[in-house]
Amino acid sequence: MMRSSAAALCWLQFVLYAYSVETAFAWTPPPMKGSTKTRASARPSTRLFRYKNRYKNIKEGDDDESRRRRIYGGAPSSESSGAGQEKTEGRRASGAPGGSEAWTGAGAPRDELKPGEIPTLLMKALEWNDFPEIDSGLSSMWEFAGGNTKHVFKQNVTEFVESALETAETLPTSFYGVAMNGRSWEMETGINMVGGEGGWIATQVMKTVTSDGRVRRWQWELRKNRRPPCLGCWMVETIGSSDRTGRFEPE
Secondary structure, X not given: OHHHHHHHHHHHHHHHXXXXXXXXXXOOOXXXXXXXXXXXOOOOOHHHHHHHOOOOOOOOOOOHHHHHHHHHOOOOOOOOHHHHHHHHHHHHHHHOOOXXXXXXXXXXXXXOOOHHHHHHHHHHHHHOOOOOOOOHHHHHHHHHEXXXXXXXXXXXXXXXXXXXXXXXXXXXXXXXXXHHHOOEEEEOOOOEEEOOOOOOEEEEEEEEEOOOOOEEEEEEEEEEOOOOOOOOOEEEEEEEEOOOOOOOOOO
């Protein structure tokens, strides 16, 4: 009788120990602050995931349309591919700045570009980021960026493009959010040459409306390159944001 009681007690202890181990390994992380989702279930959006992994699915020899389908998904069937191509070409012809044949992107800095032309040129490039090539607008922003921006991203254009795409997708009031996904933008002032026409610093103020209707103002600061490479070219030093009331400096 004593032996059977001891055996039963040992068995009960084993069952309780096994249950405690299983419970420990089945622990669910607590919910994130301000959310009903757990940390394990909080995942980036599918679209953002595709942005951050956009180059992994591109195959050598793909044309522009194939690359867009591999990056953004939704590859049409053979029956609908003609209609999709027709729609894409129609958008290029009717909506791209200057028409499909004239618009070749913003390109890289060049000494013939005046400072007053650059903000408008780059905003058009970002609005049509994937024309004439995928991410060509962001590539031009990188080319026109001053040394401080390139230092922050350690001279890595891929990290810059990924960061800009993520910012545009998740922050509608950010510069890339309004430039790539906003409702409208316009240059609010003409170019201001600091120190007169012979100066090497220029500023221009821009007004934007975000995708959710909020108004933001931005101040472009451009600086003339005073040493090679691209001696005499104007580069984008900073793009400063206003506060909610449209002011750049606190009262």
